[in-house]
Amino acid sequence: MRVVIAEDLLLLREGLKRLLTELGCTVVAAVDNPEALLEALERERPDLAIVDIRLPPTYRDEGLRAAIEARRRRPGTPILILSQYIEQAYVRELLADAAGGVGYLLKDRVGDVSELLTALRTVAAGGTVLDPEVTSGLLNRLGRTAALAGLTPREREVLGLMARGRSNSAIAADLVVTERAINKYINRIFSKLSLAPADSDHRRVIAVLRYLDAGGRSEPS
Amino acid sequence: MFANALTGVRALLLVLRWPVLVARHQALRPRFDALVARQRRLDTIALGPAERGSQPAIRPVPWLLCQAVLGPGVLALSSVMWAFALVTVSTPLWWRLVSENPLPGVVVMVGSTNNAFVVTLLGFVVTLIAAACSHGLPRWHAGVNLLLAGGLRRSRLTRRIAVLTESRAGALEVQAAELRRIERDLHDGVQARLVSLSMVLGLLDFKLHEVPADTRQLVAHARDQVGEALRELRDLVRGVYPPILADRGLTxxxxxxxxxAGSGLRGIAVTVDVADRLAVALESAVYFVVAEALTNVVKHSDADQAEVTVRSDGHRVRINVMDDGRGGADEQAGTGLAGLRRRVAAFDGELSLSSPVGGPTVLHVEMPCA
Known part of the structure; x- marks a missing residue:
């Protein structure tokens, strides 16, 4: 897998480079600012870009803006955002273009190498990966409302994993059940929440997040 | 000026009669106050209306002595100047008279008629000085009285308040900038190092395929600890200076x-109507006021819905946090509201809380923008 890294801190840039190399990836460019990132994406056309939200010049959300710009120029450019903090507003902006191949994880997650590897592969393959923290907040918020009251704990667990962009087989592996059982869960959840079935994992993520975001009211589709 | 002199004479009389009046158990205060009021009217004529405000207590003895000296003194000085002016200007009139019939005891050193006219010219200068004296001295006298009446203290206090207001605003800005710097340092320093450590541990775990399970468990444990430290640090940073505030402003x-906060409530309606970015310190104060208010709502109110409104017209920023909970919030009960009040007071703001039993609870905060 050919990877571009955009990270302003040398320590983390070099660390990521080493980690990814050990995991069998080829780091084709490691840059420290948004312009260089856009240029590297144009030049290298990598399988994946790992981008820090905070990049120069102002160290605010330049990384996120560069990622959105890159995906505007070439829709579906696979980008995994790494950050020290999760903001729902950033999740919405990142998912707004409705093309797959995006991820948003806390930097903490790089400690779990196999999990990271799964995330890298999912995003590179056009899937969606969201940090557990993104969905746990939303699910908690709806915890007391009637919207989710009809779901069993297991179904809520499946809903959370769906919202994080897990595929059916990944959810099955996580919960140690068969994929057929997961399919059944998902159908039940969709009918209970009156959500229209989605044709891809990414669309499913957007549908579920939108549902959660709207406070448990399904959008007219 | 004559009136001032009269005040002075009366002041002197009052001082002299002081022991007598005390001995006769006669009230001194009304006489003194009448005198002060009279002089204040005169000073107002000289200086224009004085600034309104509480009149500070005047210490009688220094005031009376000052009137006794200044009132007649100013009159005397002006009179002498006018007399001198009159004499010098009129030199040619009496020069001839005096030179022909020298008066005993009067030394005349004019010398000639021409010289007498030169002296007249000098006399005009003296007249100007005399005029300046009679115009300026009563004003100066009134100024001294103002100082005696605490005007000096008041104007010093006014200046001091201006300085303190400015320095407090500066201190708050510096503090906010410091907090932002700390947030940046944590992000680029400790947090980055912990992430890096976590990466190394992850890689170590990944490579330790052949080692016994309990060794790998140790690594996993270490990784968990690092993860916990990062989580705690993240919460801490959010409390110091929330990154989203720098990124996206108040909205x-x-x-x-x-x-x-939404996890504890069914719904929160948020309206933020702030045209320009506020000063960093004020922006984070508004943020933390809302944060604390929402924490209270979630923790104590048992509310379903909450409504947050933040508006700024460029002069004042108004925060309104309302919930449909059970009400009865008691400011004395917890430290949260007292802390909020202090935070708001540091910006010269006002906080009001209405929370009847049964709800709704409304917290209103207003802070000036400048």
Whole structure:
């Protein structure tokens, strides 16, 4: 897998480079600012870009803006955002273009190498990966409302994993059940929440997040 | 000026009669106050209307002595100047008279008629000086009285308040900038190092395929600890200076707060109507006021819905946090509201809380923008 890294801190840039190399990836460019990132994406056309939200010049959300710009120029450019903090507003902006191949994880997650590897592969393959923290907040918020009251704990667990962009087989592996059982869960959840079935994992993520975001009211589709 | 002199004479009389009046048990205060009031009217004529405000207590003895000296003194000085002016200007009139019939005891050193006219010219200068004296001295006298009446103290206090207001605003800005710097340092320093450590541990775990399970468990344990440290650090940073505030301003910050607090409520309606970015210190004060208010709502109110409104017209920023909970919030009960009040007071703001039993609870905060 050919990877571009955009990270302003040398320590983390070099660390990521080493980690990814050990995991069998080829780091084709490691840059420290948004312009260089856009240029590297144009030049290298990598399988994946790992981008820090905070990049120069102002160290605010330049990384996120560069990622959105890159995906505007070439829709579906696979980008995994790494950050020290999760903001729902950033999740919405990142998912707004409705093309797959995006991820948003806390930097903490790089400690779990196999999990990271799964995330890298999912995003590179056009899937969606969201940090557990993104969905746990939303699910908690709806915890007391009637919207989710009809779901069993297991179904809520499946809903959370769906919202994080897990595929059916990944959810099955996580919960140690068969994929057929997961399919059944998902159908039940969709009918209970009156959500229209989605044709891809990414669309499913957007549908579920939108549902959660709207406070448990399904959008007219 | 004559009136001032009269005050002076009366002041002197009052001082002299003081022991007598005390001995006769006669009230001194009304006489003194009448005198002060009279002089204040005169001073107002000289200086224009004085600034309104509480009249500070005047210490009688220095005031009376000052009137006794200044009133007649100013009159005497002006009179002498006018007399001198009159004499010098009129030199040619009496020169001839005096030179022909020298008066005993009067030394005349004019010398000639021409010289007499030169002296007249000098006399005009003296007249100007005399006029300046009679115009300026009563004003100066009134100024001294103002100082005696605490005007000096008041104007010093006014200046001091201006300086303190400015320095407090500066201190708050410096503090906010410091907090932002600390947030940056944590992000680029400790947090980055912990992430890096976590990466190394992850890689170590990945490579330790052949080692016994309990060794790998140790690595996993270490990784968990690092993860915990990062989580705690993240919460800490959010409390020091929330990154979203720098990124997206108040709108983003308040919405993010509502999203985080939302887990305890059915719904939060957020309206942020702030045209320009506020000063960093004020912006983070508004953020933390809303944060604290929402924490209270979630923790104590048992509310379903909450409404947060933040508006600024460029002069004042108004925060309104309302919930449909059970009400009865008691400011004395917890430290949260007292802390809020202090935070708001540091910006010269006002906080009001209405929370009848049964709800709704409304917290209103207003802070000036400048």
């Amino acid at each position: 983003g910050g308040i919405e993010s707060l509502a999203e985080h």
